[in-house]
Amino acid sequence: MPFQFSLRSDAVAVSACTFSTLAFYLVSLPLFAATDIEHIEVESKATAARPWSVTATELKNQIAASSDTASLLSRFAGVSVKQAGAVSGLPSIRGLADDRIRIQLDGMDQVAACPNHMNPPLSYLAPAAIGQIQVYAGVSPVSAGGDSIGGTIVAESLPPEFSTQPQLSGAVGAFYRSNNQARGGNLLLSHSSQQHFLQYSGNWSKGNNYHAAADFKTQQASGRPGHLIALDEVGSSGFETQNHQLRLARQQGVDLVELQLGYQQMPYQGFANQRMDLLKNQQHSVNLSWQRDTSFGQLQSRLYREKVEHSMDFGPDRQFWYGSLALMGKACGPVRFHGDPAGTCAAGMPMHSESVNSGVHVSSDIALTEHSLLRLGSDFQQLKLDDYWTASGGAMGPGTFLNINQGERRRIALFAEHEVVIHSDWLLQYGVRYEQVARNASPVRGYSDSSNAMGMQAMQAAQFNLADRKLSDDNLDLTVLSRYQLSPEFELELAAAQKNRSANLYETYVWSGWAMAASMNNLVGDGNGYVGNLTLRPEQARLLALSLNWQSLDHKQQVSVKPYVTQVDDYIDAVAANNSWQAGQFNILRYQNQQAELKGVDLTLQTELAQNQSGRWQLSAIGSYLDARNTVTGDGLYQTQPLHGRLTLSHAIGGWDNSLEWQLSKRKSRLSVIRGEQATAGYGLVALRVSHSWPQLRLDAGVENLLDKLYAQPQGGAYTAQGMTMSLNGIPFGIPMPGMGRSVYAGLNYQF
Template identity: 55%
Template sequence: MNIKPRRFPAQPGRLSLALVCSAMAPFTLAQEAETQPMVILVKGKPSPLENAEQLPPSVVDQLRAATSDTASLLRDIPGVSLNAAGGVSSLPSIRGLADDRLRIKVDGMDLIATCPNHMNPPLSYVDPSNIGQIKVFAGITPVSVGGDSIGGTIVAEKSEPEFAPAGESALNKGEIGAFYRSNNNAVGGNLNATHATEELSIHYSGSWSKADNYTAGDDFKTTYDSGRPGHTLPLDEVGSSAYKTQNHTLNLAFKAGDDLFETQLSYQNMPEQLYPNQRMDLLDNEQRLINLAWTRQTDWGHLETRLYHETVDHFMDFGADKRYWYAMDSMVMGDAINGYPCTVEGDYDPTCAAGMPMYSESENTGLSLKADIVLNPEQILRVGTELQRYRLDDYWTASGGGMGPDTFLNINSGQRDRAALFTEVETEHNRRWTTLLGVRYERVHMDADEVHGYNDTKLNQGPEAAAFNAQDRDQSDDNLDLTALARYRHDDTLDIELGLARKVRSPNLYERYTWSSWAMAATMNNFVGDGNGYVGDIDLKPETAYTASVTFDWHDTDRSRTFRATPFYTYVDDYIDAIALSSWTDDQFNVLQYANQDARLYGIDLSMHLPLVNNAWGVWGLDSVINYTKGENRKTGDELYNIMPLNGRFTLTQQKAGWDNSVEWVVVGAKDDTSDVRNEISTGGYSLLNLRASHSWQAVRLDFGIENLFDRGYALPTGGSYIGQGKTMSMNATPWGIAVPGMGRSAYVGVNLRF
């Protein structure tokens, strides 16, 4: 590998079963409701069994002033929770399965996090202002929309291209917006502009945002120290939670009869995104992307071909709240000598390390061909093939002192290639029964070149590298997915959906090819935010999940009232969990290794929409979502990591004369069931109150609100361990047992002008 170092600028109560009962109380069996099923539009026939929850555009419009994190838009989707990370990069979790266990498609592309801490997940490349629609397939995912995953699929798409109406010479339109949030002084703006004729559409979208560290609702820690002389943080400030980012996208579309040709050019420059639950910070991330698509609508159905290529250059080091200078003693991290920089009697100490530069570079190329074929008025056949070629180099250049003289090769020329074929058929048998049956085959091939450490004579780097290099690193998996869905329409007020699925996911490159158990190196490989270090295993087997679920949808005949309940059960063979190495200790951070074990997850999702009253004060309604998931390791009896406890959202809505207002009550139970092997931190229950309001005129939209109205202090149940400040390179120099807190009270305002 050709190494090219680059320079960069440097408590309260528990949620009880009463909440579930209160949500169900307004309903009788005859009038209980369902959510209107989502449909794929195929020329001549809709698809009633897509089995997805779609985020309404009105929700996207209202929340984009309150958040710059696109994943957080999914907070009201049943079964979805968020694993906290950076300010714009939280990881969605579906029924306890997150990150690479989900298939996240952005504009038809399968994007991959290029970072040993997964700081650049797929949704971090899309600003909320540029979202056209988001759909979530929970658990039972049709084979046509997701492979190489076991938890579900999230499909995010920008707006469809617009063309001038027939007979008009041109369409010119746009939107400009800005927002401000008080807690972390977040500011940002967005611009969208379209010029189109009847055949050609040119659309630009751009966004920019930045924020300081946010503050919690109380003093959650006991130290002010940042590890840098003269720099301290208040006890309620969440260190390493600031960010800066900008995104630009240019879309060109050409329409010729039934054919549509699209070219998308995207660029992201993220100069900073700091992480309160990681030992490193993102200090530069550049993504360049081209996405080409050709779609054709025909009398027999729909054809789509897509080709994309993405490059990512990612850089990490210590941000402003984490110690930068370390004295080195046989590669063991010590205290800085006489302040900043490391000096001995006024002279620079040559044994001092200046940070820890880490580089990740990747290329991601994909090709897909899909066809929806209308066999007859009652049956659709979907067939397709997908190819993906992914290349990754992850290397850490020496930063002085005892760290060197070589570059640490974390993953050297990593390869992960996928080839997939799928077919599924959807059949409307009669008025009551509709079924969907699908099969998908994937071959995943992985490999990596030989590695070495900074210095093969120190801290077992040489023997571990030699052992890794001696292994057969060429691995291939043959994976088979099966999905069966059926909908039974009992009567005009009750639908029942049943689903069975077998889904398979191969390990990612970091799970298979990270090789060093040296504590400092291992802790830099961690994409779950628990503060521990992780070592890979070349011989990991793919995860195979068997899922069963049933959904009961009650509704009025006009669907004004809806209630939906989905119990589910998933058993995972060869679940990739963690095992302790010989030096494991309770109540501290440890080095762990990925290992195949078995696991099960089960629970229930509930959702409801209930109109209340229509009076002189407006149209009133109540929406609620309640989620419960339990996850267990069947081999050890341990709890699975980062499982969200019982939680609910209850929203009172009011609409009148251009106003769209809501009061949201968020209730989360205590997290007592924690992963022992990871020393996961327990968290208390809490409740929050959020206020939101918006008003729309002909060309202007105004949004404002207050999150966490009463400034409650609380810990995030899936936020991981707080290691956002201090001496984070040393495994246990940062205190164990502090959970990352949620944000305190924050008022926000946003305005958008259409022209």
């Protein structure tokens, strides 16, 4: 019988005065704290939850192999990556992904601002810039959770370092990968003194389309005259990006203040499972933080603002001209609109998104006793979004299509968390978090207000504009975690939670059912078109997780088994938007609340095989099983992993650090029928990695997919990368996204 517990937040009244009072209290505390106090040590936030964690040092042998920061998370059991652009993978934790996961970069809550989610948070942090990544799977503590049901990912840059004497240091690196001729470089320059820290970091990378191990399609046409795409080439998979960050920090006594200025310029990124390509993504961010150690614990605050300008259109592997002349194979001339139907032509389909994401965080860690810690905090986040498509001719004109007009999503949160050592072998953590999520959007219009405009734009816009668009949700999260040391070797952990997520702006306010417009709105890469829903209720998940950990007394062998179950009320899935849904083709779908259940188990194993004159030999393995289904329809949830695992044999001696890896996946047969998901065959991939380190220089080399295996990615979505992608069924249906064939890579990094 499924477990049941629920506490609806609408039974709790939290006034604006309460928010203001707590925020004032938290901000005011440092004004009354002395600067020359004897302070106590406070452990990092959410210590009882013990997230999966990996540092830059541990990732060095993988950084040269990938430009996608999200891909580095696949080393954790229960974490996988949904295919998107080359630097824009979407991490999935135990079957829940994208906005169902809270992702923080250097303390900033970030969200994708694109109808295809081409700019997810981790795309703004290059692998070479990572200091540490932490993953809270499922039951994340309330201090690290909020507006998410799948878990939390916290990615951080290298922390500021201070020195007794002025010191200049840095690093420079480069890499190359053979399959898609990807190349790039990184530069890090730091100056530190006893009180000041100044750092610049920059990363640049570029790559062409990648190739599968063999032919996976039957069509070479790109939709552009004279431009053919090889049958083993994955169209629209090239990329170019650069990220820059300037950091200034000052440490004085018990205070640490840091300012981070970030900038990204991405002129191109192809998306092989979407109908558009990214042709510009420019981000500016300001992130100011302050923390103070006090006699009772630690105070923290953060203020940030992020501005994104994002543009999409058809890249070189897709048809660009549309209209009657283009259909007859004739060249299109000057752009024309509805007044000349005989010669109608549309020059692409320019789409633009502009967003401003602002936030404030204040919190306090208070040591009540030597064995008791209280965390109090408040969060505020506001996203403002405009999504509009300028006229390009033909049916795309004469005006501007307002996909989301002055969209706004505002979160206000309060949390309290208590961590206490009940006994030397027993630790307990529990917490509560209240969030109010408010959404709104202004009236919209299509390309034309004419009743004769294609897709009933005028009528659907009028219906949307008459509807109540001002929405508000009151969400209450609850978590409890208990850890008990059964013996020196065995540890038992039990965690339970209630988590909530409110719909994002695209799930809510995308309004047009016109096939062309709907197909441009797609968050999952399945090739279908999507329409929003103003009546969506928040997803509410009830989670129960168990963890049994064993470690030998000499710490040379470790085993962890983690079963879990998640039940989601009002899970936001998809249903047919009209009565024309058909199997074997792309369709127009609408977001709809349903029910879901996800249950599975994650396994981690590590053992030292030998440590002698030949070096240190270790064997590690991770494996995950997940049964995720929509309990209303009985179908599988879209883009979830089948049974899969990874086995790694590693060897270290002197400066050498080498590994042989075997990645395995079972056939994917539990599918989302409504989305037209395709089955994928099981496969096994072999990777070889070799590296050598000197005091200042590190060289990395390796081969991915060593045996050049042709395989389809279970979470890759539909291949929609070439041809007439503006037409809903103008491209082949039923081609799953192929993985990359054999690729040899090399990288170097020099520190000074």
